[in-house]
Amino acid sequence: MNIIGLGQCGCNIAEIFNQYPQYEVYLFDTEKRSGKNARVLKEYKTHKDYEENFPKYKFKPKHNESIFICATSGAITGASLKLLHHFKDTKIRLALILPEQSEMLETYAMQHKLIFNALQDYARSGMFKDVILISNEILENTIPNLTFLNKYDKINEVISYSLHTMNVFENTKPVSKTKIDHKDHCRILSIGSYDYKINEENMYFSLDNVIESVYYISIPQKTLEEDFELVKLIKDNFKEKNSSSYQVYSNNSDYDYGIVVKRTHFHQGQLFT
Numbered sequence: 665m666n667i668i669g670l671g672q673c674g675c676n677i678a679e680i681f682n683q684y685p686q687y688e689v690y691l692f693d694t695e696k697r698s699g700k701n702a703r704v705l706k707e708y709k710t711h712k713d714y715e716e717n718f719p720k721y722k723f724k725p726k727h728n729e730s731i732f733i734c735a736t737s738g739a740i741t742g743a744s745l746k747l748l749h750h751f752k753d754t755k756i757r758l759a760l761i762l763p764e765q766s767e768m769l770e771t772y773a774m775q776h777k778l779i780f781n782a783l784q785d786y787a788r789s790g791m792f793k794d795v796i797l798i799s800n801e802i803l804e805n806t807i808p809n810l811t812f813l814n815k816y817d818k819i820n821e822v823i824s825y826s827l828h829t830m831n832v833f834e835n836t837k838p839v840s841k842t843k844i845d846h847k848d849h850c851r852i853l854s855i856g857s858y859d860y861k862i863n864e865e866n867m868y869f870s871l872d873n874v875i876e877s878v879y880y881i882s883i884p885q886k887t888l889e890e891d892f893e894l895v896k897l898i899k900d901n902f903k904e905k906n907s908s909s910y911q912v913y914s915n916n917s918d919y920d921y922g923i924v925v926k927r928t929h930f931h932q933g934q935l936f937t
Contacts, residue, residue, distance in 0.1 A: 665831060666690060666730040666754060670747060673735035673761050676816070680824035688726040692747055694740065711742030711775055718746035730754045731827060737763040741779040748792075758783055758795040759827055762869070765801065784931055787851045794851040797869040797932060798823055806857075806866050826855050826868070829923055833880040836913060839888065842902070844909035850875050850927035858922035863901045865924050873930040879910040881922040888914055 667689045669678025675697055681687040682699070691702040703721065708714050730751045734741055748756060760783060763776060787795035803819045804810060810818060856867035860881050879902075887894065902910055 666725050666727045666751065668730055668732045668747070668751065669693070670732070670734040670744060671738050671740040673738075673820075674733040677733050677759075677761070677820045677824050680820060681828065684828060690725075692743070705740065705743065708739060708742075710739050711778060714740055714742035715746055718743045721750055723750070725751050725754050728754050730756045731759055731831075732756055733759045733761070733823075733827075735761040735763060736776045736779045737773075739775055741775065744779065744783065745786075756792045758787060758792055759823070760795060760797055761823065762797060762799045762801075764804070781931075784852060788849075788929065788931065790851070792851070794853050794927075796827070796853045796855055797871070798855065799869045802870070803868055806868070823868075826857075826923060829921070830855060830880070830925060833882075833911065833913065833923070838911040838913050841911040842909045844876055844878070844907065847875060847927070847929070850929045852928050852930070852932060854926045856924050856926075858924040860898055860901060860920070860922055867924070867926065871926050871928055872932060873928050874926045875907060875928045875930075877905065877908040877924060877926045879905075879908065879922060879924045880913065881910060881920070882913040882915045883920045884918060885914045885916060887920065888912075 665687055667678045667681040667687045669675035669689070669691050671693060672695070675691045675693045678689050678691060679697070681689050689699060689701060691697045691699055692705055694705050694707040696702070696704050705714070706717065708717065732748060734744065760780065762780070783795055786792055800819060803822060804815065807818050807822060852871070854867050854869040854871040856865050858865045858879050858881065881898070883894070898910065898912065902908055
């Protein structure tokens with residue numbers, strides 16, 4: 665899979681995927697980055713300037729699926745569509761990182777609204793596979809032990825891990841699953857962590873009008889073999905979760921982990937006005 669980072673935030677998250685062999689990472693930023701697929705863009709002040717002056721690169725993406733990662737607040741997001749045109753022959757998933765309101769200047773707030781609305785609309789139209797919305801502000805209130813020095817590193821690690829884990833689950837056969845009437849037109853997503861032992865989830869964006877939810881649960885092989893209460897526990901967790909399904913996976917570690925993906929076809933309102 666291709667991982668495409670645009671701007672400082674997008675590239676910082678995309679670079680973390682270099683630790684996994686199955687990804688080809690592409691970086692587009694105004695600062696010089698290391699890596700064979702890193703490109704430096706000229707710096708501009710507006711969305712329009714980035715869009716109108718985006719370079720014409722000549723390269724062929726390595727894989728036929730892509731994840732595009734960027735924050736919605738910077739002017740550099742104006743380059744999004746021109747950049748994604750280079751990956752038009754791949755199936756593209758968008759991951760939009762939404763900024764904290766307290767850190768937004770008025771100019772950047774307008775730019776956020778433009779890209780936030782436009783990319784949702786493109787995803788809903790089927791131009792992209794789907795779009796995952798992630799709120800930095802919610803993540804900051806979810807992740808423990810944050811400091812001014814490590815805050816964004818830890819947030820970026822959680823985002824990259826969640827996107828990677830989602831990709832692995834979607835491409836791995838579960839040992840057990842329940843069925844749901846999946847609706848292909850639900851292309852606006854949120855993602856979060858899920859702990860099946862206490863039946864608790866922490867979403868990274870508050871998605872309105874959720875149509876369906878899928879819970880991915882990875883459990884050590886030994887636990888799957890020896891815990892005779894596990895089937896009942898998981899089934900009981902989902903008795904009152906409407907329009908939800910779960911998929912159980914085996915792992916070779918000593919710990920379990922899980923994520924939840926919620927979907928809708930409804931356009932999401934502004935993060936702030």
